[in-house]
Amino acid sequence: MGTINTIAKIAFIGCGAMGEAILKGLLQGGLVKKGQVAAGVPTAARQEYLQNTYGITAVGDNAAAVQGADLVILAVKPQMAKAAVTDDLRKAMAPEALVVSIMGSYDIAMLHDLVPGHRVIRCMPNTPLAVGMGMTAITGDDKASAEDLELTEAIFASCGQVVRVDEKAMEAITAISGCGPGYFFVVMDALADAGVMAGLPRALSIQLAAATMAGSGVMALKTGVHPAQLRDQVTSPGGTTIAGIKALENHGVRGAFYDAVQAVLDRSAALKK
Secondary structure (H helix, E strand, O other): OOOHHHOOOEEEEOOOHHHHHHHHHHHHOOOOOHHHEEEEOOOHHHHHHHHHHHOOEEEOOHHHHHOOOOEEEEOOOHHHHHHHOOHHHHHHOOOOOEEEEOOOOOOHHHHHHHOOOOOEEEEEOOHHHHHOOEEEEEEEOOOOOHHHHHHHHHHHHOOEEEEEOOHHHHHHHHHHHHOHHHHHHHHHHHHHHHHHHOOOOHHHHHHHHHHHHHHHHHHHHHHOOOHHHHHHHOOOOOOHHHHHHHHHHHOOHHHHHHHHHHHHHHHHHHHOO
16 A cells, blocks of 8 residues: 555545545545545435535445445444444445544554454644644554555645654544644634733634634744744734733743643543553
């Protein structure tokens, strides 16, 4: 399995918001044609939506969806994995099919139990995939080839950035980039509320907060400058920005992020027991 061009058929098991973002990236990027894609989704309404919007085959029978697929993307919620991946589905899968999972808390050992005998790649994307600005970490099992990893990189590069990591890093990555959009939406909402308190219309305040956060992220990525240096560039001695930063530090903003990441790690560990 070399490039995406060698794939005859891709099957999605589950195609909610995250799966749809991947599907959209694949089709808009010209990596696959709509006739090469099938999706197994439970409701008739979702099947109709995917067929009408993207022109793919969408069915309620997951086993039918995976028949003849070179690549199976598991895109259901982790708690639905065992219900979605049935014995009938496993029997219908081609023995050589590659399995790519975006089920965050499912590690490689759990995936081997779920789809025995298949090469698996575990991925941790995040919701900005939906606007082509996702951040995805991938890691493969011992059987996954360099070509498998290149293929998976190409898939997720169609809707954002991709990094290869060791599996031992995946839990921390989940706590940073996987859950990170949730943190930033809280910060964005709080900053927008503060703007409203200062007299700005809510729509304008949200626009200012969102655009400032997005631009700051792009600036850090494009310049490669350490965030502390970028902060210093906008922080004049005795000025207004340092006064605002002092207030944030007084309220423990750094400690709150440390605690948030640790809470995710603790919860993730508890869910695996």
